[in-house]
Amino acid sequence: MTSPQHSLGIDIGGTFTDLSLWRADEERFVTLKVPTNRAKPALGVVAGLERLAGEHGIEPAEIGYFVHGTTIALNTLIERDGASLGLIVTRGFRDLLVIQRLRMPTPYNWRTGRPTPLLPRRHVFEVTGRLGPEGSEETALSEADIDAAVAAAREAGLDGLVVCLMHAYGNPAHEQRVRERVRELAPDLFVCCSHEIWPRMREYERALISIMNAYVMPKIDGYLGDLETRLAGMGMAARPFITQSTGGIVSAASARRNPVETLLSGPAAGVMGAVHAAGLAGIGDFITLDIGGTSADVAFVNGGAPRISQSEHVADFPLLMPVVGVSSIGAGGGSVISVDEMGVMRIGPVSVGADPGPACYGRGGSAAAVTDAFLVGGFLNPDTFAGGHLRLSVEAARAALAPLCARLGRGEAETVEAVMQVAASSIYAELSNLAAKQGVSVADYAMLPFGGAGPLLAVPVADELGITRILVPAAPGTLCSLGALLSDVSKPFVRSIVQPLASSAGLLADAFRDLGRQAEAWLGSEAPELAAQRLEVAADMRYLGQSYEIDVPLEPRWLEEGDLAAIGDAFHKRHRAMFAHADEAAPVEIVDLRVTIIGTTEKPAARELPSGQATELRPSGSRDVVVRGAFQPVPIYQRRDIPVGAGFSGPAIVEQDDTTTYVAPGWSASCHASGTLILERL
Numbered sequence: 166m167t168s169p170q171h172s173l174g175i176d177i178g179g180t181f182t183d184l185s186l187w188r189a190d191e192e193r194f195v196t197l198k199v200p201t202n203r204a205k206p207a208l209g210v211v212a213g214l215e216r217l218a219g220e221h222g223i224e225p226a227e228i229g230y231f232v233h234g235t236t237i238a239l240n241t242l243i244e245r246d247g248a249s250l251g252l253i254v255t256r257g258f259r260d261l262l263v264i265q266r267l268r269m270p271t272p273y274n275w276r277t278g279r280p281t282p283l284l285p286r287r288h289v290f291e292v293t294g295r296l297g298p299e300g301s302e303e304t305a306l307s308e309a310d311i312d313a314a315v316a317a318a319r320e321a322g323l324d325g326l327v328v329c330l331m332h333a334y335g336n337p338a339h340e341q342r343v344r345e346r347v348r349e350l351a352p353d354l355f356v357c358c359s360h361e362i363w364p365r366m367r368e369y370e371r372a373l374i375s376i377m378n379a380y381v382m383p384k385i386d387g388y389l390g391d392l393e394t395r396l397a398g399m400g401m402a403a404r405p406f407i408t409q410s411t412g413g414i415v416s417a418a419s420a421r422r423n424p425v426e427t428l429l430s431g432p433a434a435g436v437m438g439a440v441h442a443a444g445l446a447g448i449g450d451f452i453t454l455d456i457g458g459t460s461a462d463v464a465f466v467n468g469g470a471p472r473i474s475q476s477e478h479v480a481d482f483p484l485l486m487p488v489v490g491v492s493s494i495g496a497g498g499g500s501v502i503s504v505d506e507m508g509v510m511r512i513g514p515v516s517v518g519a520d521p522g523p524a525c526y527g528r529g530g531s532a533a534a535v536t537d538a539f540l541v542g543g544f545l546n547p548d549t550f551a552g553g554h555l556r557l558s559v560e561a562a563r564a565a566l567a568p569l570c571a572r573l574g575r576g577e578a579e580t581v582e583a584v585m586q587v588a589a590s591s592i593y594a595e596l597s598n599l600a601a602k603q604g605v606s607v608a609d610y611a612m613l614p615f616g617g618a619g620p621l622l623a624v625p626v627a628d629e630l631g632i633t634r635i636l637v638p639a640a641p642g643t644l645c646s647l648g649a650l651l652s653d654v655s656k657p658f659v660r661s662i663v664q665p666l667a668s669s670a671g672l673l674a675d676a677f678r679d680l681g682r683q684a685e686a687w688l689g690s691e692a693p694e695l696a697a698q699r700l701e702v703a704a705d706m707r708y709l710g711q712s713y714e715i716d717v718p719l720e721p722r723w724l725e726e727g728d729l730a731a732i733g734d735a736f737h738k739r740h741r742a743m744f745a746h747a748d749e750a751a752p753v754e755i756v757d758l759r760v761t762i763i764g765t766t767e768k769p770a771a772r773e774l775p776s777g778q779a780t781e782l783r784p785s786g787s788r789d790v791v792v793r794g795a796f797q798p799v800p801i802y803q804r805r806d807i808p809v810g811a812g813f814s815g816p817a818i819v820e821q822d823d824t825t826t827y828v829a830p831g832w833s834a835s836c837h838a839s840g841t842l843i844l845e846r847l
Contacts (some may be wrong), residue, residue, distance in 0.1 A: 171223060172769070173403075174650025175210055175233035176431050176643070177201060179240070179516065180458025180499055181551065181617065182209035183643040183823075185650050186217060186228075187769045194769070195221055196643040198551045198617075198823060206237060207392040214399060225401035234408035234434035234649045237388055238381040238427050242283075242479060247380035248324040250284045252372065253314050253343055255331040256291040261369055262376075280481035283380050288321060290314035292330075292343065298663070300336030311343055315350045325355035327379050329372035334364035334661045355382065362423060363486055365757055366661050370485040377482065378425035385424035389417045406654070408434040410488035412471060413655025413763065416691055425486070426656075428479050431645055432462045433489040436471045438648025439613045442638035444469055445839035451611040451636065452596065454626060455645070456618040458499040458536075459516045461588075463596055464491045465603065465610070472603070475705070475716055487657050487703075487716075487759065494595050496588045498536040498618040499523060504572040510587050524565035525557040533569055535588060535618065537562035542581035543790035543799070544621055544827055546820055582794040589625035596630060604743060608632060615641035620826035624815075624844065628829070635832075639840035642823025654692045654764035658684050659757055665709060666736075666753040670727035676758050677702065677724040684762035695764035705757040706736045708748065714756045715739055724758075782811040785820075792816045792830065807836045814847065 172187040178201060186195045197216055202208040210233070217223045241247045254261055262282035292314060294306030318326055326347055333340045337360035344356045357379040359371045392405065407420040410429035420427050432455065439453045449469040455462040465472045474490035476483070499522060500513035512535060517523055521530035523537045525547075539545050540562045547557035563577070570580045600607045608631040614623035620637045627635055638644055660676045662669060681700055688698060702721050707714035717739045723731045733753050741747040784800035792799065802813065804821035812835035815828035819842065826842060828834045834844050 170227045170229040172230040172650055173228050173232075174434075174646040174648070175213065175231075176434060176645035176649060177206050177209060177233065177235040177237070178431060178457050178459065178645070179203070179236060179497075180522065182206075182213055183646040184213045184217065185640070185643050185646040186221075186223065187650065188221075188223070192770070194640065194647070195223070196640045196646070196823060198642060200555070205391070206235065206388055207395050210392060211395050211399070214401075225396065225399040228401055229403055231396075231401065231403040232406035232408065232414050232649045232652065234431040234645055235388070235427065236431045238385055238424050239429065239431075239479065241381045241384045242377060242428070242482075245283070246384075247283070248383045249322070250376060250379050251288040251290060251314070251318040251321065251323045251326045252284060252376065253290050253292055253311075253326055253328045253330070254368075254372070255295060256293045256310075258331070258368065259286065259289045259291050261329075261372055262286070262289065265369060283376050283482075288318075288323065290317055294330070294339050296330070296332040296336050296339060298332055298335065300332060302336075302338075306339050306342055308346065311346045312350065315347055315354070318354060319351055323354065324383065325357065325379050327357045327359070327372070327375045329359040329368060329375055331368060332366075333358070333360040334366060334371070337361075337364075355379070357382070362425065363659065364661065365485065365659060366663060367485065370483055373482055374425055374484065374486060377428070377479075377484075378423060381424045381428075382421075385427065386421050389421055393417065408437075408649045408652055409655070410484075410486070411473065411655060411657065411761070412437045412489045412648075412652060414649070414652045414766075415654065415656060419656075419691060428484065429477075429488050429491055432464075432491040432493070433471075434648035434652060435462065435615060435645040436464045436466070436489050436491060436648065437652050438644040438646075439464075439615060439638070440466060440469060440471060441648065441651050442615075442644065442839075442841060443611070443613055443636055446636055446837050446841040446843065448611050448613075448634075448636060450609065451613045452607065452632070454592065454612055454614040454619045454623060455616045456614070456622060457497050457616040458522075459497040460500075460513075461494045461496040461592055461616075461619075461622075462491050463494070463592065463599065464489060465599065465605070473703075473716070487761075492595055492599060494591055496535070496591045498539070499534050502533045502535065502538065502566075502569055502584055504569055508573065510569075510573065510583055512584070512587050512591060523562070525559070525562035526555065527558045527561055531565060533562075533565040535584060537565050538581045538584040539618070539621060539825075541566050541577055542585075543788050543796065544818065545825055546788075546801075549820060549822070551823075578791045578796050579794050581791045585622065585625050588622055589629050592622070592626050593629040596626075604745065611636055613638065615644040615824075617642050617824050620819075620824050622827075624827055624829040624832055627846075633846040635844035637819075637826050637842040637844065640821075640823055641826075642821075651766075651768055653766050654688065654695060655761055656684065656687055656691075657759055657761040658687075659759045661757050662704075662755050664755060666706070666729055666733055666755050669755055670729055673724050673732075673755065673758060674727060677721065677760065680758065680760040681762075684760055688762050688764050692764050695766065697765040699763050699765075701761045701763065703759045703761075704732070704736075704755050705759070706753060706755050708740075709752040709754045711754075714754075715743060782807060782813065784817075788818075790816065790818060804842070807842070809836050809838050811836055
């Protein structure tokens with residue numbers, strides 16, 4: 166995707182909107198942060214563009230490529246303020262959303278219940294008509310039932326209808342007829358059919374994905390419409406692209422049709438930015454630690470490739486779609502610090518957001534947040550936070566922290582130390598669980614922190630986990646926007662197979678060719694200017710008789726040549742890696758085939774920094790910082806002044822416009838030629 170001028174990546178977070186712009190004329194990146202407008206997210210983008218024009222002389226008309234990530238869809242689900250919907254199901258399946266999978270979310274807590282559905286039972290409408298597993302019609306579709314469902318939906322004042330009928334993944338005819346009839350009777354209702362969103366077996370998960378898609382659709386559509394109008398008014402001709410949960414990007418038009426694919430848009434873009442940064446430093450196995458204003462997100466990267474998962478949960482609901490495996494913890498900079506009735510400190514999950522924000526923002530907030538503790542502890546410079554565009558109030562932060570100190574019976578330094586320990590422990594617990602599920606040792610990985618607070622907490626978290634190397638990228642505070650800018654156009658296509666592997670050679674070859682044609686046609690309409698493209702293939706497989714399957718990467722030639730032995734071997738190896746055992750003699754079943762097309766976008770050229778001398782490194786000053794529960798003078802280094810090869814030992818603080826890095830005692834820091842700051846345990 167060749168840009169004649171500048172390229173811009175944006176990430177709209179819960180607290181800040183980050184911008185990474187590649188200046189084509191100077192061949193360098195420009196980064197900045199502006200507060201997010203939660204009510205009108207497009208205004209944050211506009212504010213960022215105005216600052217680019219005012220501070221850097223870059224007008225919107227000079228931007229030839231624009232891509233951004235957003236948490237709008239995710240926040241809509243979490244806050245449950247989406248569309249009012251009805252669901253049309255096959256007769257007998259009205260309680261689909263209530264029954265779910267009959268599993269407790271937390272098996273060891275009998276008081277937990279299943280998540281409340283996104284729409285009530287009274288808005289679930291049954292229609293007569295049934296397709297078999299092979300797609301053949303067993304019972305004809307009842308037009309009268311469709312008419313009754315539409316009448317009930319209109320009477321209830323619903324915004325739209327979701328259609329999820331039995332075995333529609335094998336034959337969409339019944340769902341297509343329902344949609345046609347709804348449009349004939351009620352053109353004001355929007356319709357979302359499950360076979361168009363993610364055509365896989367398992368009615369509950371397929372219905373849920375389709376409901377999520379429709380639930381967030383008005384918010385995404387309204388936001389993108391508002392954004393496009395404002396960008397056009399500012400003279401920007403570049404059509405916007407949106408990052409997806411898979412780490413790829415799609416056009417705004419595609420995102421409007423399938424907004425469920427953008428649920429993890431921002432976090433996935435951050436992981437892609439981390440992959441790029443770690444690759445420049447020659448590191449392939451690492452754990453990301455993205456701590457922004459609202460949450461801490463963690464992900465595993467192996468061999469330079471992020472883990473793709475189909476078993477993630479979003480807002481308490483299973484998401485049976487391929488996404489970058491990112492897990493969120495309520496421990497962001499804006500997370501509220503509290504002390505319960507037993508005197509135990511807790512962080513999150515409630516966040517103060519961007520407005521009013523932490524008490525130190527001086528916008529009327531009074532609750533103590535993690536950022537307040539960082540400021541009181543001396544880790545943050547109140548004059549340079551967010552590039553100096555948001556001056557922090559130390560007095561307000563101390564006033565907010567005082568009740569917590571009194572409740573705990575501790576001084577300021579001890580309370581700040583406790584906040585860091587609790588935050589680090591929360592992240593440690595989540596990462597330990599994720600590592601156990603994947604059968605890996607966390608100590609074998611490096612850590613790559615980013616976001617506004619990631620580099621501040623990286624060392625405490627690494628100490629808990631036994632990690633000995635930390636990579637702090639050149640612009641960690643805006644890495645999500647950089648990841649969006651560097652992502653490729655991509656989209657997965659899926660086909661349900663549900664056949665024993667031994668007898669599926671022809672079926673797999675046909676499905677691969679058909680999905681490949683669909684993928685290439687989609688890319689041709691989505692981004693026709695892209696010449697370089699490739700296909701990645703994976704299958705959901707299991708031993709015959711198992712209830713659930715695992716994701717297995719495959720080589721396209723195995724499908725083309727009918728090499729079932731290679732496919733089976735790949736499954737056994739994957740099963741052994743995940744569960745420490747495999748049975749090569751047992752029959753294998755292939756459930757789904759997935760083909761992902763990737764159109765490669767043009768990337769800015771990586772440039773190494775010039776080498777310097779260690780003797781050139783001098784602290785810019787010092788200030789009192791909490792170290793091991795007490796204040797002590799700590800040297801302050803400016804990130805821009807650290808030459809390649811220069812090193813120093815902790816305790817130390819490294820400041821830059823978008824974040825602050827804490828180098829604790831027992832750790833050293835040095836600058837890599839890529840600009841990455843490498844921290845190592847001594």
